[in-house]
Amino acid sequence: MNEYLRRMRLQLPDFEKYEQCLSQPPYKGIRANTLKIGAQELKKLLPFALDGVPWESDGFYVTQEKPGKTPYHDAGLYYVQEPSAMCAAPLLDVRPGERVLDLCSAPGGKGTQLAQKMQGQGILVLNEKIPDRARILLQNVERxxxxxxxxxxxxxxxxxxxxxxxxxxxLVDAPCSGEGMLRKEAAAAENWSVQNVEMCAARQKKILACAVKMLAGGGKLVYSTCTFSEEEDERNVEWLLHEFPFLKLEESRKIYPHRERGEGHFAALFSRDEGERARLRPAAAAAEKRLQTLWKDFSAAFLKQTLPGRLISFGKGLSLVPEELFTLDGLKVLRAGLLLGEDAGGRFEPAHALALGAPRDALASKAELSEEEVQRYLRGEELPSKGGKGWCAVCYNGYPLGLAKDGVALKNHYPKGLRIK
Structure with a gap:
């Protein structure tokens, strides 16, 4: 750490203030999920105080020790996200209908932030190279x-x-040396070395070169890290501009914990000269007729309205995807669009994702739970019948948490991997 502090002393004219702040507790934040709820509406629902983040209109500072321990978090109404990490995605100015890529997406904070701006329109590719992290990304996308x-x-x-x-x-939120996480994660301090900084900077260049290749003419790219090292931040910006002269640096910002209310982040926005926008072969895998029929019968009772998109068979299941979806052949895809469910021996069995991904006003079959019942549901327990019959969306205060099957009792179908202990 002595070498790290020496480098920071050279970088910061107000180094003493930075050094003093290292002994302070880290900032915590949440971001309202506007795909499900407005930011001000969420503020009224939550049992703890929220204070706005200046660079993200849907973001809030919190002092709550464990802000994710509410049913509203399980329902996907908000994402727990470090405040300064919210600064990168808004720079892209994503619009509905665009083609958007988050190249290093796990665990999903920035990717779901981009999704909110797209409002369900367009194609959003969320990629994570490491399989275990990709599965965590998928869980958050689903929630x-x-x-x-x-x-x-x-x-x-x-x-x-x-x-x-x-x-x-x-968006390239590249793996980095994590200097902005020193107060939050002990591993960041333990793993720090000049060699690791240099290794990260070299890896980031390779990732950025791939990203630039995928950028359409007139497109925009944001490069971000949660580190302060000049090798990974400013020098990689200089490298990008030198290697790819058709790129222009539009703006950049660096957040330090002693100057602003955030742990530490760097973000730079680039634009590309006008040029071609590639077209890809569209997805051709239409849904199996049997699955379509099962879904039609099931959705007539479960939903009040038809969901927009195109039905395709994906693995054993049925998914609803954007009309403009490209072919998935040759790609390792964990999920495409909204997973609706699958054929379970001649019956349609809905997926957990359907309860969380369908608009709540589109759900016809619901079971409202009390606060005590919600905790039991999230633990995987069976509950007393709510007087219905068949599949229903289990809700708390009107917001879906998952699925159950009502009858003699309310049979719990909350995924085993998500259940609380």
Missing amino acids: MGVANAVVTCADPEALAQRFAGYFDKI
């Missing part, structure tokens, strides 16, 4: 009710070959 995402697990090089010139907006 937040993102219905227009394709979650992939691939090397950036493989994606660059597939998607050359395709995306309008790209």
Whole structure:
């Protein structure tokens, strides 16, 4: 750590203030999921105080020790996110209908932030190279009710070959040395070394080169890290501009914990010269007729309205995907669009994702739970019948948490991997 502090002393004219702040507790934050609830409406619901984050209109500072321990978090109404990490996604100015890529997406904070701006319209590719982290990403995408995402697990090089010139907006929140996480994560301090900084900077260059290849003419790219090292931040910006002269640096910002209310983040926005926007072969895998029929019969009772999109067979299941979805052949895809369910021996069995991804006003069959019942539901317990029959969305205060099957009792179908202990 002595070498790290020496470097920071050279970087910061107000180093003493930075050094003093290292002994202070880290900032915590949450971001309202506007796919499900407005930021001010969420503020009224939560039992703890919220204070607005200046660079994200849907973000809030919290002092609550464990802000994720509410049923509203399980329902996907908000995402627990470090406040300064919220600064990168807004720079992209993502719009509904665009093609957007988050290249290093796990655990999903920035990717779901982008999804909110897209409002369910367009194509959002969320990629994570490491399988275990990709599964965590998928869980968060599902919880937040993102219905227009394709979650992939691939090397950036493989994606660059597939998607050359395709995306309008790209976010590269690259793996880094994590100097901005020293107060939050002990591992960041334990793993720090000049060698690790240099290794990260070299890896970031390779990832950025892949990202630039996938950027359409006139597109925008944001490069972000949660570190302060100049090798990973400013020098990589200089490298990008030198290697790719068709890029222009539009703006950049660096957040330090002693100057602003955030742990530490760097973000730079680039634009690309006008040029071509690639077209890809559309997905051709139509849904199996049997599955379509089962879904039609099930959804007539479960939903009040038809959900927008195109039905495709994906693995053993049925998914609802954006009309403009590209072919998935040759890609390692964990999820495409909204997973609706599957054929279970001639019966349609709905997926957990359906309860969380369908608009709540589209759900016809619901079971409202008390606060005590919600805790039992999240533990996987069976509950007394609510007087209905068949599948229903289990809700707390009107917001879906998952699925159950009502009858003699309310049979719990909350996923075993998500249950609280």
